[in-house]
Amino acid sequence: MLREMSQLSILGFRNTIWSPVELNRHIRQLIESDYRMSDLWLAGEISNLSQPSSGHLYFSIRDDEAAVRCVMWKQDVALLPRLPQEGEAIETHGNVSVYEAGGRYQLYVNQVRFAGEGERYQEYLLLKERLETEGLFSTERKRKLPTWPSRIGIVTSPTGAALRDVLNVLRRRYPLVHAIVSPTPVQGEAAPDRIVEAIQAINEESKPDIVLLVRGGGSVEDLWAFNDERVVRAVIASKAPLVTGIGHETDVLLADFAADVRAPTPSAAAELATPDSDELKIEVRQMKMGLGRAWADYLRRQRTALQVQRTALELLSPRARVDNMRQRVDELLHRATSATRHEISLQKAAVGGLIQTLQAVGPDTVLARGYSVVRNSEDGTIIRSVTQVRAGDDLQVRVSDGEYAAQAVDHSSTGSP
Structure with missing residues (x-):
């Protein structure tokens, strides 16, 4: 049986079996051994920016064709004159290495030069300014959410985690509400038109009390559909008050400015749109107490009216005559009973005499x-x-x-x- 053999094995070299950590460490060593990777500048637009409680910055530097993951430690972030913004064009300096646990290479940034806003971010600011000038983001046009909604429309992807999060919150906080889903893609080139159609459809067909426009977190590219002017105007045109819950708290999109209420996450949007079941229980308890007081007052009024009617009826009632006749019956019954008892006593005495006579003349005597x-x-x-x-x-x-x-x-x- 023939067996395939590499040229190295023919020469007596054995193939090495690597573990993931060994391979990642070897690649890191190869990259770090290249002096060009230890001192370089990288220019591009910033995206996927996040800063957890640790204070470190995590982001990507992208151009039209690719992106590089970057990390900036807390002590270096503290030296910046300001924090960079999503979509901003910057130049970063640092060294390239490998994050062994995740098996990915990334730029460890120690300096940032602000080169000006990126083209997409500039478009975002221009559109925001124009829509603000039209008054579309003014607080005067914001509508108040109903306190006790019975129907809530949800515009989102039917397969995303955002829908599950929203439904879980509705089930926990306000299970009486009827949830209606208007499915739509929430990212990609076709997303803006489909989102507009979904908002229009749920308003026309289901007539909800509140509409939730939600999706989970993602990169700035993933969320860019919600900066589209068509989506913004559809949000404003919604017949029902609309709440947005898009991405994370740090993601602020034009659809958020247009919404009646902006929530930082999909779950928070569901909480803002519904009353807490505990609050509902308190409200029901208060209504019950009020109803009890009203019922007690009604009963008191009815008892008073009944007493008045009873007094009037007693004045016309033959009860006094009936009572007299009842007493007369009692007296006659007593007399009849006494007479009967007396007669019985006499008869007993007569029978006793006869018994004595009989005993006196009886054979035994x-x-x-x-x-x-x-x-x-x-x-x-x-x-x-x-x-x-x-x-x-x-x-x-x-x-x-x-x-x-x-x-x-x-x-x-x-x-x-």
């Missing part, structure tokens, strides 16, 4: 006085006369405390012959 009941043992016939007994008959005698057997021996009659 008679037997207890010494009498007995004699029966014929054979057929159980009660013996009432001596004629019913013959000598030798078996008898059964019952006395008060029991019975015993007897036999007739003889009999004699005590009655008349």
